[in-house]
Amino acid sequence: MWRVNGEKIDVTEINIESREKLFKNWYKSSAEIECLCEKTNGKYPLLKIRKSVNNLLHPYSIGSTNRKRGTEHAWDCYHSTRSRKAQKSLGIKILEDGSLSVNLKRKKNESPRGKRESLIHTSIKTSPTTKRASLTRKSSLRNFILFLLQQIKVHEYKSERPRDIRGRLYYRLVNSKINNQKLKDIMLLSHTGYRYNYKKHQFIIGFTNLAEVRQNDEYSWLTEIPIYSLSDPTRFVYKQKVRKEVYNNMSKLRADVTFGYIVIWREKDHQGKLHEKEIVFIESERETMIPVESSFEEIMLKKLVSLKKDFQKPLVMDIDEDIRPDFILLNKDKTVIEVAGMMDKEDYFANMERKQEYYRKKGIPLILWDTRAPIPPID
Structure with a gap:
């Protein structure tokens, strides 16, 4: 939420075209923009709109001015220094328009065994400062989705605010990239009004219930994952068929929670056919769709x-x-x-x-x- 020239505006609820027009007007008028993420010393941190080298208009935090005023962004704000450091440590890039980019390709020195383990397991690390045990997720795709959900405030619950998870995901993902591929034309955000296209969709997000996953009746090497709508988790959309070996290597926590986000990344083989490459399951509470770890x-x-x-x-x-x-x-x-x-x-x-x-x-x-x-x- 921002306050621009005294008026509160939630830019996450505005479509891309309208947002670009607003940015253009604010840029021309040198509008006063306050980020309402957190108040420090009785003041909110300031933002400005600037042009990138590609003439793209985007917001940025006025670092020197905010330091002089003693104002800081909230820990989870997209403009906070902590957020920037976190995304770098997770292998994620924030592009100039606020969208995300991640590279899922295996490192040269990573063995096939190491890759397989990185998709399945989480590990426990102990913080050098607090001796705190925490989950360290090794899947770049999992990091990408969790950081995305946090960036679009899915991790935040306010009783009077509508969730609209599909809408928030779309506006953040439309210009985002995986392995340098823009997701706009290859993504499917599960919805009853859109059909899965086997030849087109490489990036798929929906809701699922692992308790309902079944083996395909015709082919034993295929697993069927029920996909529910991101707009309404109670509405079944279709069954996603995936190779059993990839499903068995799915990245998931060892938690007694069967409902959550299912994320599928597909890549082309040497013949140009798309096949699922990685699957991530993110356990979530069903009503709010906020991820949980137990x-x-x-x-x-x-x-x-x-x-x-x-x-x-x-x-x-x-x-x-x-x-x-x-x-x-x-x-x-x-x-x-x-x-x-x-x-x-x-x-x-x-x-x-x-x-x-x-x-x-x-x-x-x-x-x-x-x-x-x-x-x-x-x-």
């Missing part, structure tokens, strides 16, 4: 929605140094919620204690749910 996180998310709490679910970025909470309440104090699902394990318990100490030192309010007990009160 069934306990799903339970907590549903609880927050039932209480009509506004919150964020950080996906791929730390909010402060090496800390990535499970949830952040969008209240005055920005209360953190941690879902502690393995407190009976010694290393996990020690890491959680270190995290609690970190929050205490930073003055961050914390609600800790040890999943062996009921959910504590959430005010």
